[in-house]
Amino acid sequence: MHLSLVQLAQFRNFEQVAFSPCKSLNIIHGANGAGKSSILEAIHLLGFGRSFRTNRQNSVVQHTMDTATVFSRLIDEEGVEQKIGCTRHKSDGFEFSINGERTKKLSDVVRKIPMQIFTPQSSDLIIGQPMLRRRFVDWALFHVKHGYADLMSAYTKTLSQRNALLRNYVNTGKAIDGQQFNYWTDSLCRYGNLVSDARKTYLAAINAEVVALYSQFIPEFKIELRYNTGWDKGTELEESLTLKKSRDLQYGYTTVGPHKGDIKFTVNGLSASENLSRGQLRILVSILQIAQMKMFSSLSNKSTIYLIDDIAAELDEKTREHFLDLILETDTQVFVTAIETSQFEFTNKYNDKKVFHVEHNQVNEE
Numbered sequence: 001m002h003l004s005l006v007q008l009a010q011f012r013n014f015e016q017v018a019f020s021p022c023k024s025l026n027i028i029h030g031a032n033g034a035g036k037s038s039i040l041e042a043i044h045l046l047g048f049g050r051s052f053r054t055n056r057q058n059s060v061v062q063h064t065m066d067t068a069t070v071f072s073r074l075i076d077e078e079g080v081e082q083k084i085g086c087t088r089h090k091s092d093g094f095e096f097s098i099n100g101e102r103t104k105k106l107s108d109v110v111r112k113i114p115m116q117i118f119t120p121q122s123s124d125l126i127i128g129q130p131m132l133r134r135r136f137v138d139w140a141l142f143h144v145k146h147g148y149a150d151l152m153s154a155y156t157k158t159l160s161q162r163n164a165l166l167r168n169y170v171n172t173g174k175a176i177d178g179q180q181f182n183y184w185t186d187s188l189c190r191y192g193n194l195v196s197d198a199r200k201t202y203l204a205a206i207n208a209e210v211v212a213l214y215s216q217f218i219p220e221f222k223i224e225l226r227y228n229t230g231w232d233k234g235t236e237l238e239e240s241l242t243l244k245k246s247r248d249l250q251y252g253y254t255t256v257g258p259h260k261g262d263i264k265f266t267v268n269g270l271s272a273s274e275n276l277s278r279g280q281l282r283i284l285v286s287i288l289q290i291a292q293m294k295m296f297s298s299l300s301n302k303s304t305i306y307l308i309d310d311i312a313a314e315l316d317e318k319t320r321e322h323f324l325d326l327i328l329e330t331d332t333q334v335f336v337t338a339i340e341t342s343q344f345e346f347t348n349k350y351n352d353k354k355v356f357h358v359e360h361n362q363v364n365e366e
């Protein structure tokens, strides 16, 4: 699967640009401020439905304009072309389209273009908030496990109902309706156990791949990843909810469950977030993503699109080369940005490669 055309209109510094990427490696280079990251950001909108650079989504719209548009042609595994579009209206949010048909359902678009992104901030996956690590696993399960999106939405709805009862108790001091509370607690257990089992199974499946890949980069390090369920060790979720009921009543929200789950990474038995260098953290993230893409393609027979912003940041040339070699082995379409093409001399060995120069708000193939 790959994008054969990308068009941007009134998107950040680009008035109108279009370019035709190749199926494999696409190098986008240009000076600071030329618009390299903006191009990745536009493609990212199609795969995630949001910018990776800002929470203020309107900032992608060109100053003085009201809408920004990204349009793409996607060629799937069977060679069938689909047209995927995304428009950001400053006054009315996002609008997506598939083959010209408008869809409000983001998941329909996201499901069509499985995508990963690697940026200088990607180490946050290891050192940042647990939510990022839950999102990492949930991305894979969303794409490969039938019904997982519905399961997550049932869990989230149940959690918010239970939290509403707890919050109301804290705010008003009125006793909680016991029947309702037990109903939502039972549902939380049912969905929560399913979510947690799916995450554990998935992580166990990619673990061996992560260990093998990491040892190729840094042989002396033995990496391990472990899922923390988000409730008391050695107990079932049901038991933990009972144990924590008085705390939940005091705080006004549910303090245990898979919404508190996390992944712990250790290297030679020590915490990865506290002991790895910045470059080693980035290597770990790249490996997690490569393992994820390999697993994804073996389970779904589909490939991924991989965006790499500023590959040179904290990765030496040997590592960059090994990293790209591993990704390109997985039949992935790659978009990678850098300031200088000299950072890519090692890519001369790849036949399927295009180089684009971004300058004067234009994208030119070289």
Ligand SMILES: Nc1ncnc2c1ncn2[C@@H]1O[C@H](COP(=O)(O)OP(=O)(O)OP(=O)(O)O)[C@@H](O)[C@H]1O
Pocket: 011, 012, 013, 014, 030, 031, 032, 033, 034, 035, 036, 037, 038, 039, 059, 060, 061, 062, 063, 339
């Ligand atoms: N909404 C907008 N309208 C017009 N121009 C914008 C808008 N938002 C950002 N810009 C400009 O677009 C340009 C592109 O920025 P971008 O971050 O994509 O460049 P870059 O090539 O990735 O730079 P660097 O190498 O420094 O990271 C910048 O000059 C920025 O000032």
